[in-house]
Amino acid sequence: MALKLNVIAAACENMGIGKNNNLPWKLKTEMEYFTKMTTTTRDPCKKNIVIMGHNTWNSIHKKFKPLKGRINFILSRSDLNLRDYGDVYVFKSFRSCLDTLEGPEFKDIYERIWVIGGSQVYKEAVECEHFYRLYLTKILKEFDCDTFFPELPSDMEEVKDDSVPEGVQSEGDINFTFNVYQNMKFK
């Protein structure tokens, strides 16, 4: 079966996603949404894959690593040894990561693939032939950021996903919406 990459990100009004290798905001409900979307599978015997860059891995607090209930794929060109973390696999290129997913090793154990950032890895994902959907949380406020979501292909269309809450969400003085865009190549 051809790979389908789901990209999940939260971006503010200037498409900022990060500051000082951290999130510029603290939104518990958005984090819960991220966890639910990336963890849930229809088949309880399967797990989802989460693909992230080394900086994003480093930005996660030690007590939350690896992201539980998911198979963690980390991209790094250096010789990272994360064996002590369990369900964690390191890849030296995005291509080698996709080749592994196309091969027999993980074929029967994963359900969905989620690309979870950061900016460098999002760019590789949205430019790749397997880019299927973007689950984008639009934070309706501007934050000071040093990392940004990359440019998207032009042929994207907003679609409905019944597992995604509709309408404006609020936490403190921050409003946000959950949006889903599909690469029309997959229509």
Ligand SMILES: NC(=O)c1ccc[n+]([C@@H]2O[C@H](COP(=O)([O-])OP(=O)(O)OC[C@H]3O[C@@H](n4cnc5c(N)ncnc54)[C@H](OP(=O)(O)O)[C@@H]3O)[C@@H](O)[C@H]2O)c1
């Ligand atoms: N708002 C959101 O939804 C969201 C989500 C995730 C992250 N973030 C934020 O984004 C920021 C981090 O993003 P970032 O762009 O700086 O870093 P990143 O994409 O998380 O990681 C970059 C690193 O990953 C490795 N890498 C990237 N592409 C690779 C490839 N093709 N092959 C092999 N290794 C590769 C390299 O590691 P080595 O240097 O080890 O070679 C590179 O330095 C943080 O601020 C984080 O909080 C935001």
